[in-house]
Amino acid sequence: MTAPYGLHRVPDVRAYLAGEWRVARSVRDLADGSAGHFTGTTVFTPLPDEIGLLHHESGTFVWRGVARPAERTLRFLPGDGPGTARVEFADGRPFHDLDLRTGRHTADHPCVRDLYRGAFEVADEDHWRTRWRVGGPAKDLLLVTDYARVPSRRGADSSARRDRSG
Template sequence: MHLVPDVAAYLAGRWHIERAVHDLRSGRTGSFRGTADFRPDGPDGALRHAEEGELTWDGAVHLATRTLRLRPRPDGTAAVTFADGRPFHDLDLRTGHWTAHHPCAADRYEGTFTAVAADRWHLEWRVTGPAKDQLLRSEYRRTG
């Protein structure tokens, strides 16, 4: 595990993403390949986290994007929000590992973040509830 004293400084820049997507109810699987950019976004020191790439699902390829904001705190942690400002989860990688929770309607998202090295981190989201039963495993590698 890689200790991260400042999560915003660690994530700043461009990352390549490889993601496996598993629908545990149906047994179907898919994948996502793309990039994540963490770039300055406004005078408050926030970073805009923009992902884009291709989602392969049921033999079809779809363009997929998402945008989040990372709002750093003085202690090296951050608050992650959706693009519209709604809260998503906290992020603290000072020990190299963090588990985040987010309720979404009746479903529950549990994310496990692991800083593996200065240029690599993993994220696993387990989604459970009446609408979803999914496992998403992502690896992020710094591109430069």
């Protein structure tokens, strides 16, 4: 059973995120009530320079009964401290900042005339969630994503975290 979200502090965001995660995302269009979902995996691997992480998400997105393959790639680069990151799109454009030192964080991303407001919450070493509320003239969406660490990777990842945390 997972702990309540937002109560688990993350002193080192790179160590926490490293590895493979199962992803389940719900998408709701608040304007017309349409709903969809994404299921798949996200893998965080070291970037070639080893100072950041490459985030690659892949799976299936179902919208209005139509299933399509979907994927995205982001870069998680060092932020102001170990519990922080600067998140960029694959092409280097800025996306948002991330600070999980308290177990919670909010971030904004302006996109043309719409605003993406993200809330990040960590439940424990193996579960975290994002909620993006997208509002503006073009979109009125709520996206909620739950991440669960893939068990086969947990042993090595959590042992490394314990060793670093002393």
